[in-house]
Amino acid sequence: MGDLSRLTLRRPPPILTGLIAGVLLVALSLFWVVLAPTVVGGSFSYVFTAGNSMEPLYTQGDLVFLRSADRYATGDNVAFNDPVQGLILHRIREREGDRWLTRGDNRQQDDVFKATDADIVGRAVLHVPGVGRMIGSLQTPSNTILLTLATVFIAAAGASRSTSLRRVRWTRPHLAGLVAQDQLASAVPQRWAAPFVLGSPGGNTMSAAFAVLLAVGVILGTIAVSHGPTETKPLPLLFEQRAVLDYTAKGAPGLYDAPAATSGDPVFAAVADEVLFTLKYSLEGVVSNALISDVKGTAKLDAEVSAANGWKRTLNIAPAAQFNSPTTLLSGTLSLRQVRDLIAQTETLSGVGFAQYRVRIIESVKGTAVVTGKPIDLNLQKSVGFQLDKNQLSIVAGESLAQGEGGSTATTISKPWVITVPPIGFQITYDWLRFTSILSVVLAIAGLIVMGVATRITERAGEAALIEARYADLLVPTDADAIDFGGQLVGVSKFDDLVRMARRTQGSILHCRAFVGDQYLMVEPGVTYLYSVRPRARVTK
Template sequence: MRRWAYLTTMFALFWAWFFLFRPAALGGPASYVIVSGISVEPTLYAGDLVITRRQDTYQIGDVVAFRVDDGLVIHRIVGLTPEGTYVLRGDNRNSDDLWHPTADEVVGRMWLRLPGMGRWVQRLREPASFAALVAVLGLISLPGLGTARDARRRRRMRAATGSSGWGTLSLWVSAVAVAAALAVAFGALAVYALRQPLQRTEEVERLRYEHAAAFSYTLEVAPSTLYPEGAVGPVTPSVAPAQQPAGTAPPPGAGADRERVTGTAVYTREPRRLLLDIRYSLNAPEPAYVAGEYRVDLEVRAGADGWSKVLPLVEPASFGGTQLMLSVPVDLEQVRALIAVVEEETGFEPGAYQLTVIPEIRVRGRIGDQPVDEVYAPPFRMTWNRSHLVLDGELARSEPHSVAEPVARPAQIGLLGLDMPVGMARIVALAGLVASLLGLAAAGGLLVRHRAAPPAGRARLRRHRWSGP
């Protein structure tokens, strides 16, 4: 009977693994992800093991794992692109991911979270730990001593008593107690899970649209020992605008309050001309029907509290669409002449001046079914003193605009450190309750049978147990 119980348990565990936990590499629905980094905190932490399940479709708000060149990434879906791919973002980040996977590239939605279990899995991958595990399993699988002798004894006991021989009173009482405790535990879990909602609604930030700008430039200077060709550049952004971490650009003129501008320093007394290229784009997951106007000015400011003057660089003009490319020449010899005149007229020589190129871009129209009408003015800053010119080092930037919307997600239950969907918890609780009640009935029946056995048979069993083979 013990063998049948063992085989039944192994059979049930195999089919549970086959239908619920079989890896995708073996044709199953599950994938296993070990979390690294902090991009998904506080939802997931480094070292957590996440089990995902493949779905036909995925919704905004789902935490999903998707394939990239170097492995799996697990982030949350925050939107859709016009092409139907997913926009994802880590819960601990302010900018969207570079990747926009398709439904086929998503391996599954988060189903179970095992806190800290990923560290143990990584340890078992080490050669020493794996060898120790194999050794322990090998020792467990060794046949026990005296197996044939014990088998003969059990056969004689069954012949003498007409019972199974291993069903002693204490064993069956313990089995009844364990089955009753499991029935109570699974019953309590079933009551709790049935009282919880299957879904919960929460506010999720969804990207509505994003202004992005990228600057590149070439600086013309008087030929010198450091710059024999009389030019520095072209200098371009290292990443595209949509890849730059999100940040809100200051309003026009805000850069004048900075004492220093970090970036590239060019050591020359005679800067001549800055050739500045400005690339603007409006990125949105929904179709955008927009147009607008633009202009470009240069603000010259003497120190934080000194005088300032605005010089027009590009006169107001209109454009259509979501892309704009501008080439703006800045005559630095004209700026130097202006500074020299003002210093001579006022006698005020601060020693350093802030130059800010301000492209003012106004966009009007509709994005999806929502109207948009606003100004984006990302400044390009420079600091100029008697010996060198320091140019802005932030060449790529973006200003995202998001909207909060309610999203229904599967409700979760924390059970023994596992985050389990309420629907799955109900199934587990009811299945466990039924199994424990069946076990309780079986153990109770065998206990009653043992108690009803003739006293003479139990006496023969005791004498046989002490007499040996």
Template structure:
């Protein structure tokens, strides 16, 4: 084959090589450079027997994560963790190492997960760590430089720019000022890019299933109060958070408010009651029902009751007389028990909400176990929940940090392929005879 015959083919191969180089960068580039691939060096044995110390795992971002996926997440205190998802609840993930018998203490949200396991290279992480040493890195740079210089040579001699220009110089009769092969190079690049976009977009579904959980929150609020003699408290009434002195007051009024909140329509029914639970350090406990079971037909309610400490004393006296165990102090727990079922949006659910307000009880006083000045969390308990579900969403392809709709990518690829075909016809009509005459001249 004559040298002139090789020029169009080499131009196409050159364009293909450039596109493949770009694709390789796009696939394997880290997030800091606009890519989607993170590189994790295994430094423990928690994921054995599959992964071992020094292995290099490649992680790619995903739209959603499911039970069984191996993912990497950022633990605020420890750093990067590479473990398997074993449960999902209330929008948080429970993970565990395959070689561990315990769950991770931290439960990340989806936004804290860096990506899902793609593949790994055994022991590659050990060599990566060696390259971080200045001497090794300098050697690698020099090696790449030598290879680059070698590739610029032909038959051991450097290419001369003037020779290349002479070989590519077109006939003086040509009305084109640019090298026709430059046009072929550009058309080839566009064509290869179009084929890659078409391959990627047509191998991805137009729609994807994403998690669409309906979230809700149970809110509770405790209050207690009682009338007391003057000059004991700041006001003439014992208020929430104050200690209760048994000598001046042996009963208190308890108020508990509840609300179920969601950003969707809520319909619930259920039951509610309140217990006073007496406990000691041995594990003994006894319950007193201070609010009997009642029906719930709304997502919020307020209830009230009177706690008679004389009744509590009777339970304690009976325990001590029969067991012979005398305790100086007991624990008294007020426990509302809310059991509801119904629907949020179009999804059904069941929920139990049983917060506790805990006191220390002795012969002289009743005090909250939490002695901090701010009892907001104790008096205002909350419990979040979610109804698991999914929905369809337009699928996307990530490119340079951007999310491109799959359907749009398909349309773009079709137009690009069409434009490439038209451009090839144009190139053949405009430069075909010129290239053919050049080949004939070169053969003489």
């Protein structure tokens, strides 16, 4: 029978282990000082860009790292919290008192909100193009599920692998050494540690469970940190421009219900030579979140006189007047005598005349406004048609004196980040997600540490203790006297050889504790396979 071998764990030297631990500790410390997010106590933050306001420097989906500072300066790219639009990343243009004027590099106007130092989250120090788009694709429900399953599979597969082994040669023991163990106690694993030993049935299950728990905690933590406590969503803003035209003219007793002609009444040439037109313009939010501010513009009234053959002339009724509020009034007088003189002159010069002419009152409004923090352009042009003959001026049937034009823009709002699980209606909040991720990671790391300590204690107890912890389900304790060693005795170099044979034949491995060490035997017809483990030396004090 040839030399026999025993199994020992492959582990790095203590100096190398300490060096690796030191490097990891230093790396973790540097990460915390330099890159730790503010949501977990650091001074570093990051944002994913949305929109094109900072092009060409930043484009849609870039990852921008921010670092908080004691003071900021003109030219800094900073992220600040706008109470209406949420987090905005723009460049500081200048100081105005205790506030900053900011503007996107791709914008022509300053931001409406003027941030203070307290509103600023941090200064941009680094940016990585396109990362946001990649992470955004990973955060879709289908990809998140696939990533979680892949991580769980890899973690479980890695955790289930037993510790690598190597062979150490030693001198073959004599069969006479197989005696009942009462002279030298061989190493036995600590009972509490055995279920936690890596490579044991219970240890494999628990290590896989802790690895899965760790992977889930890391994924949940990544989602929590990448989203932050709030989420930004688009908010449609609906507004409407309204123009209402009224007119009055001189009347005669008993001619109208009122003392004078009012909107909707015909104006008779025999009674009135002038018509007073009044335009009432208003800019209104259709929904409550459309807040109107900073309205500026001009409004004017014109009268266009035209004929059926295409001839037309324009007369100004009210010159352009400035306004700076959401509502404005503008009045102007149309002289019917002037209009008839213009028509008579044209007929004389052209030799062509018509029984009726068209008079259109044109309302023109141009300007700018801000709707809930979003700048918009105002450009409204409406008209009301009248018919004019030698006797009267009357509104065309079907024409409306009140006209409007809707518009919309969009902004973004920040709201607490919440996911609702449809079947049960359970809401997952940012705080819950962060707490669950931290708890999962802490429990997983604590569990893996316990397993590592248990494995280390068992290793120090000797190879026999490690074998008993890992393969207790295959071992049958016995005495040498109870074994029939008939036939050939073959020594094996690895305990795994006995394990494979036992599992192939669905048999058991006999375990004898002897003076010369632990002996493991696999008895088959005509041959007995033997694997021996030297005893650990006993230290006498």
